[in-house]
Amino acid sequence: MTLTLPVLAPPDLTALPGLTAALAARAAEHDHAASFPHEGVELVHRAGLLTATVHPRHGGSGAQLADTVRILRALGEGDPAVALVTAMTLFTHAAQARAPHWPEQPLAELLAESAERPVLLNALRVEPELGSPVRGGLPATTAQLRNGQWELTGRKIFSTGAVALRWMLVWARTDEPEPRVGFFLVRADRPGLTIEPTWDHLGLRASRSDDVLLDAVRVPYEHTALLAAPGADGGRDATAGAWNSLGLTALYLGVARAAQHWLTGFLHERVPTALGVPLAGLPRFQSAVGEIDIALSGAERLVGALAAAVDAGEPGAAEESAGAKLLGTRAAIDAVQQAVALVGNHGLTRRHPLQRHLRDVLCSRVHTPQDDTLLLAHGRAALHRTTTNALAPKGI
């Protein structure tokens, strides 16, 4: 079969500043109502950004990780909920671009629709019983073969953007004698699929990372990807890890920049009676802004450089990305916390966005890989590298 694929609109990176502002204009409202920012996703789609990473062979532009981190930082500064569902969609397209694994039919359907309207994708992995599957273990969600179709049953939690997803890549196991594990490609309008609005979080409230319930949801036999014996990586190779780590870090650095921009605007506008000049004129505040700006600039430079290195296939660059997530999300969290500490009540009142940025940025730590896991893994790797190091001490 030869697919007739639409040509997707190329991503317009010059639209980013305007998008940041447009998303920011409604972010507080969506946060307050915990409502999904459909119109924000529409704007991202119109700028061609939602399909930026689709491979040219599929009619896309094949944007790489370096462009992706630029996009996610700008969107994250505007509304991190929009940025997060965009990220999941871009990561999924990029994985497909690196190593095609979707069957032709759903892929063609997905691409055709993506040319017309916003099509959001996400892999649903997490389940209540497991913690996160990257820590090991088989999924409880099960695919049973009935009359030549799979029937999927289970519950997925923390399903970002659930109410707005078009396709869900449901991580599940088969009930075959020797069970296989992989993704089942589920269109969100399938009977038996329900979304439970369980998401009630401190931050990223508009991301609606709700529960998805699957009750014998039928999936055509061939609509699977990466189905294999347990122990396979489910697409979690080092490059996919780098996209995830660097992309999400960029997103939260955007949140921290939003906090910085609010802070500096506040310091310019605020003129205490006793002082007679704006707070921006005081060395104490200048130094504090210096701390924040230097930390964020450094983290952005690190993330950008590493993304370019991953794109260039530099050996070891992908493996370095989890560490950059640790450094970058710490920098983002610290920056917002410093801003909050700096401005007292003004940073905590809900009339101002700073407290929202704080609530949002705290979510950065929660994404896989989490700090404890990656510290152990990096430490073991570093210890392994130096086993034979010539400078090692002798005769202690």
Next chain:
Amino acid sequence: MTLTLPVLAPPDLTALPGLTAALAARAAEHDHAASFPHEGVELVHRAGLLTATVHPRHGGSGAQLADTVRILRALGEGDPAVALVTAMTLFTHAAQARAPHWPEQPLAELLAESAERPVLLNALRVEPELGSPVRGGLPATTAQLRNGQWELTGRKIFSTGAVALRWMLVWARTDEPEPRVGFFLVRADRPGLTIEPTWDHLGLRASRSDDVLLDAVRVPYEHTALLAAPGADGGRDATAGAWNSLGLTALYLGVARAAQHWLTGFLHERVPTALGVPLAGLPRFQSAVGEIDIALSGAERLVGALAAAVDAGEPGAAEESAGAKLLGTRAAIDAVQQAVALVGNHGLTRRHPLQRHLRDVLCSRVHTPQDDTLLLAHGRAALHRTTTNALAPKGI
């Protein structure tokens, strides 16, 4: 006049690992005796590294900042005293390469000699009365015109490598009615020039950053550079600042890597009786090594990426370098301090190098620009940039 210049040996970057090891082998001895590592400098010269940044028009290879940070990190890991005098020499050649400002005769002499043997250069700026001249103020060292020659009188402190320098670029003012300020190019063997061995520091003891006394030292009239009315920058433009900030940060990241390597070797070798396995097998130590390795990898990536951006002339990259110095030297200091805290008495005994690395790395903060100064400057710049920011809050 047309100079007949020697062709300088090209820098051999493949020699770096061997150089690191050779310098490390004698670093403890020089630290203990506070003796200058002449033989280490000789090794750097033989690998063509001491003249790596000489411009091709002057017979050199024209290495840029990206190569320079690679060199300085490797040398710093071996012996930071050797690295520091190498840095000063490389920075001086690089400034000359970017904008030639030495008169022909001393330049020719310098280059001819550099082809034959190690020729160390350094700018002597700091004086007892001033603190550091970058904080403002005219130098007290004075050049008097006598019989067509300058006579230089004054005292310079913290003159790194003083005993081994061949040329000193002495920052001084003329005693003219309208005084000019700039560099006077002084060969170290001139009568009237004395070195006082005042350097007795906690760290970088082998750098011999002694006092240089000038008592009517004669300098040919034309042997000056950048002589101009006060207020000129004395070559301290943003690019020179970037070389200084990134080069020195790389050097101290090398020190921190030396500390890490000793630590990991120790953890592999140390098998407590009660434990029965090496400390390297304990999660607590693995995580701690992970922290150190991630911090140093991130800082190295940041410094390397920024150096490449400076080389490429990316707007704003040079200005970002002072911030990278803050982040990089903090990462280096923190890493060594964590290593020390981790291994108890073993980290503090003088039989092991870790305490030396700690003493050395603490010197990283002392180099210009210092943290307080650069934080203020960055903060002011960041506040200035956002004066008109569209996201700034209204009506607080």
Next chain:
Amino acid sequence: MTLTLPVLAPPDLTALPGLTAALAARAAEHDHAASFPHEGVELVHRAGLLTATVHPRHGGSGAQLADTVRILRALGEGDPAVALVTAMTLFTHAAQARAPHWPEQPLAELLAESAERPVLLNALRVEPELGSPVRGGLPATTAQLRNGQWELTGRKIFSTGAVALRWMLVWARTDEPEPRVGFFLVRADRPGLTIEPTWDHLGLRASRSDDVLLDAVRVPYEHTALLAAPGADGGRDATAGAWNSLGLTALYLGVARAAQHWLTGFLHERVPTALGVPLAGLPRFQSAVGEIDIALSGAERLVGALAAAVDAGEPGAAEESAGAKLLGTRAAIDAVQQAVALVGNHGLTRRHPLQRHLRDVLCSRVHTPQDDTLLLAHGRAALHRTTTNALAPKGI
């Protein structure tokens, strides 16, 4: 006139554990609705705690600061909003106990009513124009003498517990030719007094620290306290400062203990599938709980010891209290932030109280004296003390 005063019920400190539990049972609900916890205040009253610091000469028990910090820590652990209005009431009674300054009539009325039902008191100082008055400046709220009565007009912000206060001590200036400044004792049911529900904060939502508007509110001529020429301290002596600093720090240490208790309960109950034992069995979590417990125990011991020293009139103890606020509130904030970082999504979901404790504890920094102010003041005092120190260096 001789007052006939009721005998107030003595405070029952044995009731504290039960009170903590009772307040905790409804804290989430009040936080969510941002509703004032009237029934919680009623419980505090019934245990005799709301008048614990009334002087025996006024029929009270004369509890000192050491008991007050015990009370506020226990209440803060249950519901910091209840604790905060209790604190303001206890501080006001204690100031009156140390140096009687209320006129007899309102005092008698206050005490008679306090024996019957919860009577909440608070000093209203902060105004929109000023920042906080402790940073200098006259209040904009003005008292005009009309027909032998004062008429108060102005706006007070951050008026903790406004909807539930019985007496407000309104900080204002007179419109006399030489204006005086002091407190005007205003019963909250006076005509012209309105409460604007402006309080919409990240934390301490139930404290209802709303705006109070005064529009020509009449106050009997003698119903003032500490009315004096500008520059007088308005009762802000070192002892009052110590009560404020240590009392509020204790309150927020209670919040942090609530966070710790939730955390340890969670670690006992949570048994990841892959692990098979509770998280409480892992050294990583044990060490982290150790950090939190040690920090909070140390801060509690510090606050308790300093409170006892203030009660004993130890010279310098009161002056040390602002520093203890810095250390204690930092310990509280850090402890809760560490707990949040430790448990990922569970710490951020609004189903669990940890995120509420985080939001609440962040308010600790906002109370006067704020960190920047007290650091400067302490530093100046420390520098002053050592001006003549015998160990000072010579001849630098």
Next chain:
Amino acid sequence: MTLTLPVLAPPDLTALPGLTAALAARAAEHDHAASFPHEGVELVHRAGLLTATVHPRHGGSGAQLADTVRILRALGEGDPAVALVTAMTLFTHAAQARAPHWPEQPLAELLAESAERPVLLNALRVEPELGSPVRGGLPATTAQLRNGQWELTGRKIFSTGAVALRWMLVWARTDEPEPRVGFFLVRADRPGLTIEPTWDHLGLRASRSDDVLLDAVRVPYEHTALLAAPGADGGRDATAGAWNSLGLTALYLGVARAAQHWLTGFLHERVPTALGVPLAGLPRFQSAVGEIDIALSGAERLVGALAAAVDAGEPGAAEESAGAKLLGTRAAIDAVQQAVALVGNHGLTRRHPLQRHLRDVLCSRVHTPQDDTLLLAHGRAALHRTTTNALAPKGI
């Protein structure tokens, strides 16, 4: 037998300021030469401080822990090496006071001599093979019964004050069929006992914590203490732990105060040309001194309050002491590191004492109990306490 005991001179706490100054006057010299400060110990003896904790039943004054921390802080500020050997002597006398365990004859000899001249005592526990015995394991040093006497053979490391000790309490095991473990009381002038000058440390150089070699050193049969089956605590009960933790923490807080005093003196004296006023006049330095002073005041208050609570037998106070060591030594280390960072080269030059204070204070972490051990122990205890806590979360 009835002992005829001398009356020991009572400790003169009013001598402490003078002692601090006298010790400080020679501390640099002893640090530089790594020489033991015999004359400093003599001064401590003359003030009656070396026997301050001897029980009244033994002719002493029975000073408790609260006085001991006062003494050790003052001595630590002058010379921590003198303070450390004093600490070991005071701890040994105090243990004897709490629960007499020395045989009469050596005790009488010890006390008689202590009345006449400085008599230093120390328990020698650490051995090369073990790490520290508190981490478990039998000592390798062995006592063999030969002709009614013990013969001790082994090597003890980190034996503080070895060259100046009069009695060593050597932790060893017997070679009996069922080995016992305990202290053997060894006079330092016994044949077969040699001191190897192995101590070459970054800090506390004058403490001469050398190796002690025992080669068949004879000890009278009854000159033992706490000899018992393995598993007994060797006097390491909670109260002894509290003396050790709080006493040593006080000592290092003294070091940090010495650093603060040098810093403030420097800030008063240093007048940069460009500034025209002392650095002490700048808010940046004032705030930094405020940080240091608040941290140290808080730690001193904590240590003092806990010492008094231990003396009063308050339940749980002794168990809290290890946590106070963590907080107090961190405060001390941080304070000195901040001072170093604040003054650039001046903090690192060996002409000034600040770098010595840094080297000394880093030794605070090395004393038992070390941070990792005590964090785990505290965390486990805290988790155990809350197993049944009423506020624990349900149904997660």
